[in-house]
Structure formats: structure tokens, C-alpha cells
Amino acid sequence: MKLPVNPEKIVQFKGMREPLSLQAVIKESNRCLLCFDAPCSEGCPAGTDPAKFIRQIKFYNYKGAARTIRNNNILGSVCAFVCPVEKLCEKKCSIKALEDPINISGLQRFASEYGQRFEIEPPAQSLKSEGRIAIIGGGPAGMGCASALAKMDYEVTVFERENLTGGVPRWNIPGFRLPEEALVYDVKNLISQGVEIRHKSPVETPEAVTNLLAEGYDSVFISSGLSVAFKLDMLNGYSNVTDYITFLRKVKFGNESLNLKNKNVAIIGGGSVAIDSAVSAKACGANKVYLISLEHLSELPADKEEINLARIMDIIFKSGSQITGVVENENGLSGLTGIETDWIEPGKFIPLNARQISGTEFRINIDLVVQAIGTKPGNEIMILAKGLKTIGKGIIEVNEDFETNIPGVFAGGDVVNGGATVVQAVGEGKKAAQSIDNFLKNRRTSK
Amino acid sequence: MKFQADLGVNFCGIRFGNPFCLSSSPVGNHAEMCARAYDAGWGGIVYKTLGLEKSFKVIMPSPRLSVYNYGDKRFIGLQNAEQITDRPIRENIRDIAWLKKHYPHKVLISSIMGYVDEDWIELAKMSEDAGADMLELNFSCPQMAHKSAGHRVGQDFLAVAAFTEVVKKASKLPVMAKMTPNITNMVPVALAAKQGGADAISAINTIKAITDIDIENFTPLPNIHGHSSATGFSGPSVKPVAMRFVSDLYNSKPLGLPISAVGGIETWIDALHFLLLGATNLQVTTGILRYGYRIVEDMIEGLSDYMLERNIKSLNEIIGKSSRKIVDPSEFVTRFQVVSVIDDAKCIGCGQCYISCQDGANQAVKFDTLTRKASVDEERCIGCLLCKHVCPVWDCISINLNFHFYIHFHSISRKLRSKN
Ligand SMILES: Cc1cc2nc3c(=O)[nH]c(=O)nc-3n(C[C@H](O)[C@H](O)[C@H](O)COP(=O)(O)OP(=O)(O)OC[C@H]3O[C@@H](n4cnc5c(N)ncnc54)[C@H](O)[C@@H]3O)c2cc1C
Ligand SMILES: Cc1cc2nc3c(=O)[nH]c(=O)nc-3n(C[C@H](O)[C@H](O)[C@H](O)COP(=O)(O)O)c2cc1C
Ligand code: SF4
Ligand code: SF4
Ligand code: SF4
Numbered sequence: 053m054k055l056p057v058n059p060e061k062i063v064q065f066k067g068m069r070e071p072l073s074l075q076a077v078i079k080e081s082n083r084c085l086l087c088f089d090a091p092c093s094e095g096c097p098a099g100t101d102p103a104k105f106i107r108q109i110k111f112y113n114y115k116g117a118a119r120t121i122r123n124n125n126i127l128g129s130v131c132a133f134v135c136p137v138e139k140l141c142e143k144k145c146s147i148k149a150l151e152d153p154i155n156i157s158g159l160q161r162f163a164s165e166y167g168q169r170f171e172i173e174p175p176a177q178s179l180k181s182e183g184r185i186a187i188i189g190g191g192p193a194g195m196g197c198a199s200a201l202a203k204m205d206y207e208v209t210v211f212e213r214e215n216l217t218g219g220v221p222r223w224n225i226p227g228f229r230l231p232e233e234a235l236v237y238d239v240k241n242l243i244s245q246g247v248e249i250r251h252k253s254p255v256e257t258p259e260a261v262t263n264l265l266a267e268g269y270d271s272v273f274i275s276s277g278l279s280v281a282f283k284l285d286m287l288n289g290y291s292n293v294t295d296y297i298t299f300l301r302k303v304k305f306g307n308e309s310l311n312l313k314n315k316n317v318a319i320i321g322g323g324s325v326a327i328d329s330a331v332s333a334k335a336c337g338a339n340k341v342y343l344i345s346l347e348h349l350s351e352l353p354a355d356k357e358e359i360n361l362a363r364i365m366d367i368i369f370k371s372g373s374q375i376t377g378v379v380e381n382e383n384g385l386s387g388l389t390g391i392e393t394d395w396i397e398p399g400k401f402i403p404l405n406a407r408q409i410s411g412t413e414f415r416i417n418i419d420l421v422v423q424a425i426g427t428k429p430g431n432e433i434m435i436l437a438k439g440l441k442t443i444g445k446g447i448i449e450v451n452e453d454f455e456t457n458i459p460g461v462f463a464g465g466d467v468v469n470g471g472a473t474v475v476q477a478v479g480e481g482k483k484a485a486q487s488i489d490n491f492l493k494n495r496r497t498s499k
Numbered sequence: 500m501k502f503q504a505d506l507g508v509n510f511c512g513i514r515f516g517n518p519f520c521l522s523s524s525p526v527g528n529h530a531e532m533c534a535r536a537y538d539a540g541w542g543g544i545v546y547k548t549l550g551l552e553k554s555f556k557v558i559m560p561s562p563r564l565s566v567y568n569y570g571d572k573r574f575i576g577l578q579n580a581e582q583i584t585d586r587p588i589r590e591n592i593r594d595i596a597w598l599k600k601h602y603p604h605k606v607l608i609s610s611i612m613g614y615v616d617e618d619w620i621e622l623a624k625m626s627e628d629a630g631a632d633m634l635e636l637n638f639s640c641p642q643m644a645h646k647s648a649g650h651r652v653g654q655d656f657l658a659v660a661a662f663t664e665v666v667k668k669a670s671k672l673p674v675m676a677k678m679t680p681n682i683t684n685m686v687p688v689a690l691a692a693k694q695g696g697a698d699a700i701s702a703i704n705t706i707k708a709i710t711d712i713d714i715e716n717f718t719p720l721p722n723i724h725g726h727s728s729a730t731g732f733s734g735p736s737v738k739p740v741a742m743r744f745v746s747d748l749y750n751s752k753p754l755g756l757p758i759s760a761v762g763g764i765e766t767w768i769d770a771l772h773f774l775l776l777g778a779t780n781l782q783v784t785t786g787i788l789r790y791g792y793r794i795v796e797d798m799i800e801g802l803s804d805y806m807l808e809r810n811i812k813s814l815n816e817i818i819g820k821s822s823r824k825i826v827d828p829s830e831f832v833t834r835f836q837v838v839s840v841i842d843d844a845k846c847i848g849c850g851q852c853y854i855s856c857q858d859g860a861n862q863a864v865k866f867d868t869l870t871r872k873a874s875v876d877e878e879r880c881i882g883c884l885l886c887k888h889v890c891p892v893w894d895c896i897s898i899n900l901n902f903h904f905y906i907h908f909h910s911i912s913r914k915l916r917s918k919n
Contacts, residue, residue: 075893116797
């Protein structure tokens with residue numbers, strides 16, 4: 053059972069869902085089958101172990117549930133708000149064969165908030181040092197890795213470009229989706245583990261990683277995420293064209309400067325971030341917000357819940373269509389022209405496979421265009437270490453242990469997987485931490 | 500830093516790391532199972548009741564179980580027709596010895612059942628030699644096929660006293676007598692056990708009951724080749740009855756023996772209820788049958804957090820805390836009368852409170868079919884709280900605690916009513 057979203061809260065950029073009531077929590081946890089070898093736990097990339105925390109909730113061990121979540125997933129509170137559960141833990145929930153899946157994120161939120169409210173003890177701080185590790189980037193992957201390493205008694209330093217920790221959840225995920233307190237709590241837990249976070253410390257000079265190793269760090273983990281947005285050539289050079297990373301950050305930190313009241317906004321893209329951008333634009337007071345995507349409604353990569361959110365907010369779906377040109381006036385871009393499209397070969401959702409349908413041309417008046425067609429790592433990443441191997445759009449190549457081609461240098465999160473989820477990034481950070489530990493243990497024994 | 504309260508208890512001179520034990524039943528049927536239970540965190544095990552096959556050969560009825568369901572809630576109670584162990588005594592004794600060797604710091608209690616004095620003596624000695632820490636005398640299995648065993652003994656004061664005495668003479672181990680609830684008053688039986696030398700009382704064994712009938716062939720369940728029987732009922736449904744017996748035992752001044760509580764325990768809250776009523780030790784079967792040994796993790800962590808939050812250093816501080824609040828109904832203070840109050844904002848307008856109050860109480864709830872809201876006529880409300888208990892919104896109806904007002908209000912309105 054999921055609670056509906058509240059449009060009034062969206063407009064205020066406040067948590068759009070109420071927490072489950074205690075009565076609902078008891079009912080929902082009693083619906084859980086407490087499966088053997090539970091598929092839900094299998095489906096969580098960070099190993100949060102929902103089967104365990106739901107069992108703890110069912111047996112009224114609420115603090116125990118909060119501890120499980122926090123100890124397994126340093127972003128456990130954040131994940132309760134942002135995980136696309138229908139593709140993860142809830143996907144293979146056994147009870148789906150009989151009825152609706154268990155509302156796992158709802159229960160995760162309850163337990164996590166219970167732990168905050170009734171103050172479970174902070175995570176243990178290690179006083180030993182098994183070695184020194186440098187982490188580049190304090191987003192979910194870096195936090196996941198740092199927390200796991202601290203638990204294994206490593207001394208961890210995180211180098212973070214920004215003045216705050218958290219990566220994308222901090223700067224870009226809209227407030228109606230993720231209340232700030234959740235992230236603040238998770239970061240606080242990381243700090244109480246004894247992890248040192250150096251803010252405003254970009255690592256960007258050539259061979260910086262090599263230097264860190266020379267300075268006495270035993271290993272380095274790169275988790276710098278994706279920071280450069282892709283742009284369409286056609287839209288280059290207009291002042292009222294932006295990308296979703298920049299746009300969402302502005303919405304979150306100073307949306308007055310955007311001044312979208314009664315403006316028309318076009319979002320290009322059909323993924324979750326496109327919908328976040330569209331809903332945010334509408335919540336900022338925009339008049340008409342168009343979501344233009346080659347994919348048709350049923351093919352959108354965003355999940356059902358997000359699409360429903362866009363529907364509630366009256367986003368205009370221009371699904372299965374393409375922009376063909378720009379309409380200009382004296383101020384620059386004043387509109388877009390487009391056309392509806394079809395797929396030449398069914399099931400292949402790439403621009404090259406799109407076919408325009410003549411007679412369906414359209415033109416819309418637009419004051420702001422937000423491009424949400426993907427991101428890639430910053431250019432500095434490729435040169436952080438001499439000979440660091442990257443592929444495709446610049447993502448770092450790693451083996452199954454998240455080790456790069458340079459011994460002792462590991463990487464994970466978006467900068468490796470090309471862009472996935474918070475929980476995936478945390479999971480990769482945790483796995484890399486394990487690999488780093490194995491690597492250093494091997495090195496010690498072979499010495 | 501470990502954030503764990505001390506759950507240790509001393510029961511009959513034996514130290515338990517925590518009070519949670521398996522009760523005698525298939526959950527502690529052999530060494531491999533018991534080892535896994537210890538590993539899961541259980542503080543002790545009461546091994547499946549031993550008997551001597553040379554005196555009586557146990558053959559289990561089949562099928563053995565039936566459940567009591569209510570709507571979509573299954574398994575709120577369990578009926579079993581199981582006897583004591585059907586494994587050879589030799590194997591069981593070997594298992595007990597193995598367990599004590601590999602888990603020397605965990606408690607193992609041997610549950611035994613004889614048919615004549617010699618059996619009791621032999622079983623007690625064998626258990627002691629195998630290393631058991633304590634004995635539990637099974638005076639309470641309600642479905643023994645043997646005519647002079649189980650609850651029939653447990654209903655016979657003299658037999659209970661005599662067998663306990665025989666065992667006490669044969670063995671140096673502390674002895675706990677397990678009571679049958681299939682009796683009007685448990686205290687005299689417990690006193691008989693005490694007279695025989697028992698060091699502790701465990702209660703309850705299962706309640707004789709019939710859970711279900713196949714309405715096509717008229718055979719009650721479990722259908723054991725065409726017949727059934729009123730046999731042992733356990734699980735959440737029996738907890739209220741078990742609590743009553745534990746409270747009776749604890750509140751008996753002449754008894755004064757430590758109590759091991761059994762019956763419907765699944766969560767730390769259930770466990771706490773029994774502790775508050777006076778139990779020092781706790782045993783579980785049906786909860787494990789249903790969910791596995793793992794439930795002890797949440798009992799331990801939940802009870803520990805409860806203690807830490809209230810700065811309770813030892814379970815001894817809370818054992819029996821609620822018992823003195825259980826009094827004879829003749830001692831109730833009836834000066835205070837309450838009325839229920841409905842939270843308008845929470846009412847979802849189902850009218851269940853109205854129906855129940857109309858047909859089962861004092862017609863005090865009013866229901867407005869236009870606004871679909873219920874309200875309470877305080878003058879008619881008799882404060883039974885039927886409405887509160889049927890309301891689907893758990894925190895919608897509460898007691899109006901404006902006592903003073905309502906004492907006057909009620910006495911005045913009652914007086915007025917009686918004048919008319
Ligand atoms: C708008 C938006 C909405 C999203 N919504 C969801 C969602 O609802 N659910 C979900 O699961 N996922 C969502 N995601 C995806 C998710 O946020 C990412 O997959 C996740 O944040 C990746 O974590 P990361 O640590 O790999 O990278 P990031 O979160 O990008 O963190 C990288 C960190 O490294 C720092 N950094 C970068 N370069 C340097 C450098 N040179 N030196 C020092 N520090 C550096 C950055 O400042 C940042 O703090 C969303 C993403 C976006 C963009
Ligand atoms: C299948 C089954 C077998 C049992 N066998 C025994 C037994 O051999 N000896 C005994 O003393 N009690 C036996 N009991 C009773 C339990 O030990 C316990 O007293 C009772 O079930 C109540 O506790 P519960 O609600 O936790 O199950 C058995 C109970 C069940 C359900
Ligand atoms: S962390 Fe996310 S994916 Fe994992 S169990 Fe929780 S909600 Fe599901
Ligand atoms: S898979 Fe579903 S039913 Fe099974 S334990 Fe997980 S949440 Fe519960
Ligand atoms: S039972 Fe509760 S919800 Fe239903 S009408 Fe009465 S007060 Fe309202």
C-alpha cells in the first residue's frame with residue numbers, strides 16, 4: 053500500500069508523501085511473508101536487507117530496523133525517498149504472485165525516521181588505522197565506500213569539490229522528492245564514523261591520484277560522478293537554453309532567480325530526470341511545461357510513479373516526437389518546431405531509428421528549454437592518473453572488483469556505470485571498499 | 500561500544516544469558532536443531548520430552564496439526580496431537596550430551612515423562628549424567644495415548660507431589676514442574692509440586708481444544724483416519740489464558756516459586772508481559788513453528804532497547820511489576836466512570852461503532868448520515884469502550900479522561916435518570 057502524493061507539497065518543494073501511520077506500518081509489515089532467501093534483499097544493490105528490517109518492524113523491534121538500515125546503507129534514509137523500488141527490491145517481492153508488493157520504501161522510511169526521532173546511538177567510530185584511503189567525490193558512491201572502509205578500521209579522507217557532502221542528492225534531486233533532513237542525517241552518521249571530509253577540495257590537476265598515492269595514501273577511490281551535460285547542437289548559443297543539472301540546482305538553491313511565473317518551458321528527454329525537471333518547472337509557477345521525447349508514453353524510461361507525478365502536475369507529454377528547429381525573436385529563442393515520430397524498427401529506442409510522420413508538424417512558444425538527454429564525467433577525470441583507462445563518453449573502466457587499470461586505484465558509482473541510482477552507487481562503493489581491503493591485505497602478506 | 504542491556508537472569512541458581520528458551524516440543528527435537536537455536540541466540544532449551552520406549556512405545560498420530568484462523572489472519576492458534584518424543588532414549592541422551600559438550604555455557608533443560616516411579620528415576624538420572632542443567636517434569640501433555648500420563652497426572656495433586664518427590668530424591672538437579680491449564684485452579688497443583696520439592700513451575704502446556712470441523716464429512720480436524728480429539732492448543736490465542744495462570748501462580752503467597760512462562764510468546768512485548776506478571780524465564784514453541792528461530796533476535800534487541808530507554812539495569816527490576824495491579828473484581832474502584840470520545844478529524848464514517856453500540860451497548864453513539872460522522876452522547880455512554888475496540892482507525896476513539904467532570908456529570912445524570 054502506497055500513500056498518494058500531495059500536489060500542494062510539490063509546489064512548496066516539501067516532501068510530497070506523508071509518512072505511513074503506525075497503523076499502516078503494522079498492517080504492511082504483517083503482510084510481508086518473511087521469505088526465506090528473500091528476493092527483496094537480493095534486489096537491493098546496496099545490501100540494505102529489507103527482508104531483515106521488515107521482520108524487525110513486524111516484531112516491534114523498530115530501533116533494530118533503524119540500525120539494520122543505517123549499518124547496511126549509509127544513505128538508508130535518502131534511499132527510502134528516492135529508490136525506484138519497482139525496479140529494485142519490490143520487483144521480485146514474492147507476494148506479487150498474490151497481491152501488491154510490500155511497500156518497502158515506506159517501511160524503510162518509517163524505521164529510519166523512528167531511529168532519528170528516538171535517537172539510536174551513532175554508528176561506532178573506529179580508533180585503529182588499517183591504512184589511509186583517499187576518496188575523490190563525496191556523493192553516494194564515495195559515502196558508501198567511506199562508510200564501509202571506516203567500519204573495517206581504515207582512516208578515510210574524502211575530497212569533495214563542493215562545500216557540502218552528498219553529490220546529486222544534495223544539489224539536484226528536487227526537494228519534493230527528497231527532504232533535506234534525510235540527507236543531513238545520513239551525512240551526520242558518516243561523520244560520526246570518523247570519516248574526514250574535506251570540502252571545497254577539488255581533485256583536478258593532472259596526475260593528482262598518482263600524487264595522493266605518493267603522499268602516503270594506500271589506495272584511492274574515484275567517485276566523481278557525472279558533471280557535464282550533453283547538449284543538442286541545434287540549441288547551442290541561446291541564453292534561455294540550459295541543461296537539467298544546472299536547472300535543478302538553481303531550482304533547489306535560489307529558484308527566485310529563475311522567475312518562471314507564467315513562462316512556457318520545454319524539457320527535452322523522457323527519463324526520470326526529465327520528469328523531475330518538468331515537475332520542478334511547473335512547481336516554480338511555469339504556465340505550460342512540455343516534455344518532448346522520442347519514446348512514446350508507454351516506452352518512457354521514467355517509471356510509472358514518476359509519470360503519474362507528471363500527470364498530476366499537468367505536464368504536457370509530447371511523447372513520440374522530435375524537435376526540428378528553433379523559432380527566434382529579438383531576445384533569442386522564442387519557440388520550437390517539432391514533428392511526431394515513429395520507429396523504423398520496433399523496440400529500438402535510438403534517434404537514428406526515428407521516422408518523422410509528415411503532416412504532424414507543430415510549433416510551440418517557449419521561454420526556456422531544459423535539455424535532459426544525459427551527462428558524462430568531467431574532462432579532468434581522464435587525466436587524474438597517468439594512463440587511467442576510460443571508455444565511451446569518458447567513464448572509467450574497472451574490473452569486477454571495481455579496480456581500474458592502475459593498481460591501488462578503484463572507482464565506482466556514476467563515473468563507472470554511466471549513471472544509475474543512488475542505491476547502486478552506494479552498493480558499488482561498498483563493494484569497492486571490500487576490494488580495497490582485499491588488495492591491501494594481499495599487499496601486506498606478499499611483502 | 501555495544502548498546503545492549505544485560506538480559507541475564509538467575510533461574511533456580513542457573514545463569515541464563517537471556518531468559519528466552521525453546522519450550523519442549525519439536526523445535527528442540529534433536530542436537531542439530533538445538534545447535535542452530537543456540538546459534539540464533541536462544542538462552543536455553545527445554546529439550547523435547549523424553550520417555551522410555553520400553554515402558555511405552557510412542558506412535559505419532561497423522562496428520563498431527565490443525566490451525567485456528569480468523570478471516571485473513573491464519574494460524575492465530577495451533578492445535579497439535581503430538582505425543583512426547585518418538586526417538587529412542589539412547590539417541591536423545593547422546594544428543595543432550597553432545598549439546599552440553601559443544602555449548603557448555605548455554606542452558607539445557609531435560610523434559611521428562613514417566614509412567615511409574617522407576618521411569619521417572621531412570622530418566623532423571625540419565626539426563627543428569629548426560630549433563631543437563633535442570634529437569635522439567637511433564638505433568639501436562641493433554642493427548643498422551645498412555646492412560647496414566649500427561650495432563651491426567653497434572654490434574655492429580657497426589658501424583659504430582661509423589662512423582663516430583665521421586666525425581667528430587669533421584670537427582671541433584673533443580674526441578675521444574677510443567678503445569679496443565681486444563682484445570683480450574685492451577686495453584687493447588689503447583690503447591691503439590693512444591694510439596695514434592697519442585698524448585699520452579701512452568702506454565703502453561705497446551706489447552707485441550709477443537710479448532711475445526713470438516714463440514715462435509717463431519718470430522719473434526721486434524722482428521723486422524725476418521726477421528727479427532729480435543730488436543731493441545733497453543734500460540735497467540737492462548738496467551739491471555741497463559742498470562743492469567745502465570746499471574747495466579749505469582750500472586751500465590753504460599754507458592755513463592757520462580758516461574759517459567761509459556762504460551763503464545765512471539766515478540767519482546769509478549770515476553771515483557773509475562774515478565775511483568777512475574778515470570779523469570781520464558782519459553783516458546785508455536786512462534787518458532789511459525790517463523791523460525793530467528794524471532795529471538797528481535798526479542799533480545801527489542802527488550803534490550805526497552806530497558807536502555809528506561810534505564811532498567813536488570814530484568815529483576817521489572818519482574819512482577821504488574822502483578823499487584825491484578826486484583827479480585829470485588830476490589831475494583833468504581834467511583835470513576837469514563838466515557839468515550841470520538842476524534843472527528845480521524846473518523847472515516849464507517850458506522851461500525853454505531854452498530855456495535857446500538858446492538859451491544861447502550862445506544863450512546865450517534866451517527867449523522869449526512870456528514871457521515873459518529874459522535875458520542877456522553878449522557879448515555881456507559882464507558883464500555885466497545886466502540887473504540889471496533890473502530891478501524893486505531894487511535895480515533897479514546898477515553899475522555901476528564902474524570903472529575905465526568906464523575907459529577909455521570910453521577911448527576913444517573914441520578915437524574917433514576918429519578919425519572
Ligand atoms: C536530477 C537527478 C535526479 C535523480 N533522481 C534519482 C532518484 O530519484 N533515485 C535514484 O536512486 N537516483 C537518482 N538519480 C541518480 C543518482 O543521483 C546518481 O546515480 C548518484 O548520485 C550517483 O552517485 P555518485 O556518488 O556516483 O555521483 P554524484 O552523486 O555525482 O557525486 C559525485 C561527487 O563528486 C564530487 N566531485 C566531482 N568531481 C570532483 C573532483 N574533481 N574533485 C572532488 N570532487 C568531485 C561532486 O561534487 C559530487 O559531490 C538522479 C540523478 C539526477 C541527476
Ligand atoms: C507440536 C507441539 C508439540 C509439543 N510437545 C510437547 C512436549 O513434548 N512436551 C511438553 O512439555 N510440551 C509440549 N508442547 C507444548 C509446548 O511446549 C508449549 O507449552 C505450548 O505449545 C504453549 O506455548 P506456545 O504457545 O509458545 O507454543 C508441544 C506443543 C506443540 C505445538
Ligand atoms: S535501499 Fe532502496 S532498493 Fe534497497 S531495500 Fe531500501 S528502498 Fe529497496
Ligand atoms: S520478498 Fe516481499 S514478501 Fe518476501 S520478505 Fe521481501 S518484502 Fe516480504
Ligand atoms: S467506527 Fe470509528 S471510523 Fe467508524 S464511524 Fe465510528 S468513529 Fe468513525
